[in-house]
Amino acid sequence: MKYFSVLFLAFITITACQNTPESAAVKTTEAAKSDSLAIADALHGFFKWYENNNERISAINFVDDSGKHLSLNETKLNEFLAEITKSGFVNNAFVEDEKRFYQTCSKFWANEPIDEVPTGLGADRYYCAQDFVAPYSEGKVTATVKGDHADAVLTLAESTTFNFTMAKENGKWLLAKLGCNMGIEY
Numbered sequence: 001m002k003y004f005s006v007l008f009l010a011f012i013t014i015t016a017c018q019n020t021p022e023s024a025a026v027k028t029t030e031a032a033k034s035d036s037l038a039i040a041d042a043l044h045g046f047f048k049w050y051e052n053n054n055e056r057i058s059a060i061n062f063v064d065d066s067g068k069h070l071s072l073n074e075t076k077l078n079e080f081l082a083e084i085t086k087s088g089f090v091n092n093a094f095v096e097d098e099k100r101f102y103q104t105c106s107k108f109w110a111n112e113p114i115d116e117v118p119t120g121l122g123a124d125r126y127y128c129a130q131d132f133v134a135p136y137s138e139g140k141v142t143a144t145v146k147g148d149h150a151d152a153v154l155t156l157a158e159s160t161t162f163n164f165t166m167a168k169e170n171g172k173w174l175l176a177k178l179g180c181n182m183g184i185e186y
Contacts, residue, residue, distance in 0.1 A: 035173070039152050039166050040141035042173040046089035047136035050126055057083045062102070063109075063121065070118050072106035091167055091174040101125075104186035120182045128162055128180030136162075149176075 060083065062076035081095045105120035112118055123130040134156040143152040148168040155161050163179025 035145045035150065035168070036141075036143045038173045039143040039145075039150055042089055042166065042175065043141050043152060043154055043164060044137045044139075046087060046175055047126075049087040049089060051135075051137060053083070053087070063118070065114060067114075069112060069114055070106070070109035072102055072109070077102055089175055091169055091176050093167060093176040094174070094178075097177050100186050101181070101184065104184055108184075120184050123182065125180060125182060126178065128178070128182070134160075 057080060060076055060080040062073045062080050064071045064073045077099065081098055084090055084098075085095060101120065105118070108119035124132075127136065136154065136156065139162075140155045141152055142155070143150045143166065150166040150168075150173070152164045152166050153161050154164065164175060165177035165179070166173050167176040168174075
């Protein structure tokens, strides 16, 4: 029994010594690299999906132009956002943020002439541009991870950058908010 106790104590000591601050730092660095790669994969995946489905989902017209001013068709907006949710790259916070954005825009539309470019619709919301700049699904992604949240920056050719908020849910990084507010405070 004495021999067993000595072996057990030696085992515990060796195991405890392997858990040094340096090994903890290595594990933290490895986790950050893993998260950064997963965030890049999530953003690239979203934009690949968007590039492949943009025409289809753009046919879901949630802007009603049948009156004197544009108005928001909430049912169609929900249908549009449900399609984006099916991509598997966005979370509920993203959907709620998009609803707030378009609801805010619709308040402006109520006072804007129907034949002018409406507030918030002057460019593609997801590309944050009027023209397709470069393959967003291939841009360089850098991320600052803070627990289960991250600020991500997508850099395209010529140093054009786009900011995103990401959230880790059930071990998967998802798009939680676009950095493109289209000049709207909401």
